[in-house]
Amino acid sequence: MDFEVLDIAGDAGIRAYGKSCGEAFVNAGIGMYSLITDMDKIREKQDLTVEAEGDSLESLLVNFLNELVCQFDTNGFIGKRIRMDAFIPSRSSFLRARVYGEEFDPERHERKLLIKAATYHDIKVEEVNGTWEAAVVFDI
Amino acid sequence: MAIATLKRIDENRLEVPGDYKPGMRTRGIIYVDKVLEGALEPGAIEQVADVASLPGIVGASLAMPDIHTGYGFPIGGVAAFDIKEGVISPGGVGYDINCGVRLLRSNLRRDFLFPKMKELTGLLYNEIPSGVGSKGRIRLGPADAGKVLLKGARWAVEKGYGELSDLERIESGGYLEGADPSLISKKAYDRGEAQQGTLGSGNHFLEVQYVDQIYDEAAAGALGLFEEQVTVMIHTGSRGFGHQVCTDFLEVMGKAARKYGIELPDRELACAPFHSPEAQDYFAAMKAAANYAWANRQCLMHWTREVFMSMLGLSPKDLGMSLVYDVAHNVAKIEEHQVNGQKRELIVHRKGSTRAFPPGHPELPAVYRDLGQPVLIPGDMGRASFVLVGTEKAMLETFGSTCHGAGRMLSRHQAIRQAKGRAIWREMEDRGIIVRSAGRETLAEEMPEAYKDISNVVDVVHRAGISRKVARLRPMGVIKG
Numbered sequence: 290m291d292f293e294v295l296d297i298a299g300d301a302g303i304r305a306y307g308k309s310c311g312e313a314f315v316n317a318g319i320g321m322y323s324l325i326t327d328m329d330k331i332r333e334k335q336d337l338t339v340e341a342e343g344d345s346l347e348s349l350l351v352n353f354l355n356e357l358v359c360q361f362d363t364n365g366f367i368g369k370r371i372r373m374d375a376f377i378p379s380r381s382s383f384l385r386a387r388v389y390g391e392e393f394d395p396e397r398h399e400r401k402l403l404i405k406a407a408t409y410h411d412i413k414v415e416e417v418n419g420t421w422e423a424a425v426v427f428d429i
Numbered sequence: 430m431a432i433a434t435l436k437r438i439d440e441n442r443l444e445v446p447g448d449y450k451p452g453m454r455t456r457g458i459i460y461v462d463k464v465l466e467g468a469l470e471p472g473a474i475e476q477v478a479d480v481a482s483l484p485g486i487v488g489a490s491l492a493m494p495d496i497h498t499g500y501g502f503p504i505g506g507v508a509a510f511d512i513k514e515g516v517i518s519p520g521g522v523g524y525d526i527n528c529g530v531r532l533l534r535s536n537l538r539r540d541f542l543f544p545k546m547k548e549l550t551g552l553l554y555n556e557i558p559s560g561v562g563s564k565g566r567i568r569l570g571p572a573d574a575g576k577v578l579l580k581g582a583r584w585a586v587e588k589g590y591g592e593l594s595d596l597e598r599i600e601s602g603g604y605l606e607g608a609d610p611s612l613i614s615k616k617a618y619d620r621g622e623a624q625q626g627t628l629g630s631g632n633h634f635l636e637v638q639y640v641d642q643i644y645d646e647a648a649a650g651a652l653g654l655f656e657e658q659v660t661v662m663i664h665t666g667s668r669g670f671g672h673q674v675c676t677d678f679l680e681v682m683g684k685a686a687r688k689y690g691i692e693l694p695d696r697e698l699a700c701a702p703f704h705s706p707e708a709q710d711y712f713a714a715m716k717a718a719a720n721y722a723w724a725n726r727q728c729l730m731h732w733t734r735e736v737f738m739s740m741l742g743l744s745p746k747d748l749g750m751s752l753v754y755d756v757a758h759n760v761a762k763i764e765e766h767q768v769n770g771q772k773r774e775l776i777v778h779r780k781g782s783t784r785a786f787p788p789g790h791p792e793l794p795a796v797y798r799d800l801g802q803p804v805l806i807p808g809d810m811g812r813a814s815f816v817l818v819g820t821e822k823a824m825l826e827t828f829g830s831t832c833h834g835a836g837r838m839l840s841r842h843q844a845i846r847q848a849k850g851r852a853i854w855r856e857m858e859d860r861g862i863i864v865r866s867a868g869r870e871t872l873a874e875e876m877p878e879a880y881k882d883i884s885n886v887v888d889v890v891h892r893a894g895i896s897r898k899v900a901r902l903r904p905m906g907v908i909k910g
Contacts, residue, residue, distance in 0.1 A: 294842070296840045296841075296842040296843070297840055298470070298497060298498065298837055298838075298839070298840045299497060299498070299504075299837045299840070299841075300841075301841060301842075325561060326561070347696075348680075348683075352680075355676050358672075359616050359619070359620060359669075359673065361562075362619075362620040362624075362669040362672075362673075363616070363619040363620050363622075363669075365562055393561075393562040394562075395560060395561070395562045395563060395867070398562070399868075399869060400560050400561035400562060400630075400867050400868040400869070400871075401561065401868060401869075401870060402561070402630070402631070402841075402868075403560075403561045403629060403630035403631055403910065405524045405525060405669075405672040406524050406672050406675065406676045408500045408524075408697060409500070409679075409695070409696040409697050410500045410501075410695075410697055412696075426500075428500065428524045428525075428672075429631050429841075
């Protein structure tokens with residue numbers, strides 16, 4: 290499993306894993322989408338590019354996921370696969386990712402959780418014994 | 430566990446001593462009795478203590494009996510800061526800016542409506558956009574968006590959604606002055622474009638209810654409530670628009686906190702001195718989101734009224750559906766309060782807390798000046814909701830504030846697990862409550878057992894005297910997102 294759902298009173302979170310930090314971020318994004326809907330029903334029909342910046346790995350993760358939340362809320366775009374095209378972890382970190390998915394259709398796609406935002410609550414981005422972990426809690 | 434170090438002040442209050450955590454500038458006070466003390470989360474107590482460490486806090490860091498762990502600030506928290514030396518924090522308002530509740534009265538009686546509830550709930554479900562990925566029937570172009578942000582519920586009334594007389598029965602008259610649409614990001618505008626007039630999801634709902642018990646006949650009469658009467662409660666906020674404003678300004682305020690040398694125990698407590706440009710920008714943007722929310726609840730009320738009229742074939746006069754009141758329970762406001770005998774201007778943060786101003790308060794509308802401010806407390810979809818009124822004691826003890834709801838007891842996952850193999854909708858129907866929801870798992874997540882018993886929560890604020898019970902409402906039909 291590339292991510293697990295964190296069970297938190299009132300809300301929900303994701304802990305994602307990866308061989309690299311960028312891969313853990315990709316899995317956090319997919320994990321978040323899986324809270325919104327049943328991913329098996331999402332097809333790769335469109336794609337879009339998202340960019341995010343941050344002053345730390347934690348803020349890069351929050352800003353990246355909030356970019357995906359914003360795309361979902363604005364254009365109904367929901368991803369099935371994410372490709373990290375640029376990942377620059379530093380004090381002023383940056384990433385660019387390509388997201389493949391389609392427009393959410395409430396008639397066809399399952400409606401699970403409405404995510405308001407990714408938060409800094411108990412956030413963690415760290416390398417543990419060679420594996421990167423990214424944990425984030427969402428306001429539902 | 431840390432709870433042992435809390436001190437019981439009286440039957441309804443626990444103190445978080447000022448030395449509970451390093452850096453605290455004042456003590457914390459949590460309004461819980463022995464029963465609810467058992468449900469206190471250690472994380473929530475930590476958050477009460479963290480808020481007590483913020484610059485310029487006045488009085489205690491307060492929490493209401495529906496307290497639970499939030500982001501930075503606890504949900505159910507009240508914190509007041511000096512306007513000159515204190516801060517404002519987006520975390521003290523929350524992501525859903527001006528999440529709130531409105532209550533509608535009617536001339537209908539429960540026994541008349543009861544046999545029609547399946548049809549009515551179905552129609553309301555079709556007419557009121559709700560759930561993940563739903564869009565409203567309003568598209569806010571740039572011109573209208575600006576007006577919504579400046580005028581709130583007044584915009585909706587001018588568009589034909591409701592009556593001018595509704596406005597005086599909304600907290601702050603349905604809009605906060607000083608909103609600045611130019612401070613809103615394009616992302617927030619984009620998220621808000623199709624979400625005006627939508628219910629959302631999670632714990633947001635629209636509920637048809639009836640008055641099943643009255644505790645104070647005179648107050649109920651002043652509110653236009655009587656036993657067996659049909660009411661409607663709407664719980665929603667500023668939708669994606671407000672969430673984006675909060676997200677945007679957490680970033681701005683995080684940088685500002687560093688710039689002004691404010692040490693934060695948690696990044697979600699990001700804040701800035703109230704008179705700094707960053708803080709003033711947030712305050713003006715927060716007001717815009719609050720106004721978006723008031724317009725939202727106004728639109729939803731209007732469509733609800735239309736569904737009732739068309740289905741029952743009643744005139745507006747015969748239906749008699751009008752606004753009792755509308756409260757904001759996630760907001761920050763400048764208010765005047767007496768502190769140690771001195772009049773002070775404070776920026777009061779209520780995050781999951783309802784204003785509860787007493788009779789005679791100048792901010793109350795003429796219709797409720799003698800009564801005190803109506804307080805609307807939603808419970809879970811199976812048990813009850815309550816109407817209370819504000820009191821003088823709330824002014825003295827809690828900056829004129831009280832609780833806002835039941836508070837969750839089970840996580841979503843626990844709730845889904847407990848609901849496995851059960852048909853929640855049928856269980857509710859057996860209790861005489863028709864439910865409809867957009868999400869497949871919503872009903873399991875929102876089942877009554879997932880929440881604390883609202884009666885316990887309301888009893889604490891009633892006994893503590895920070896608001897007074899007027900009436901209990903029971904659900905008949907519920908729409909969830």
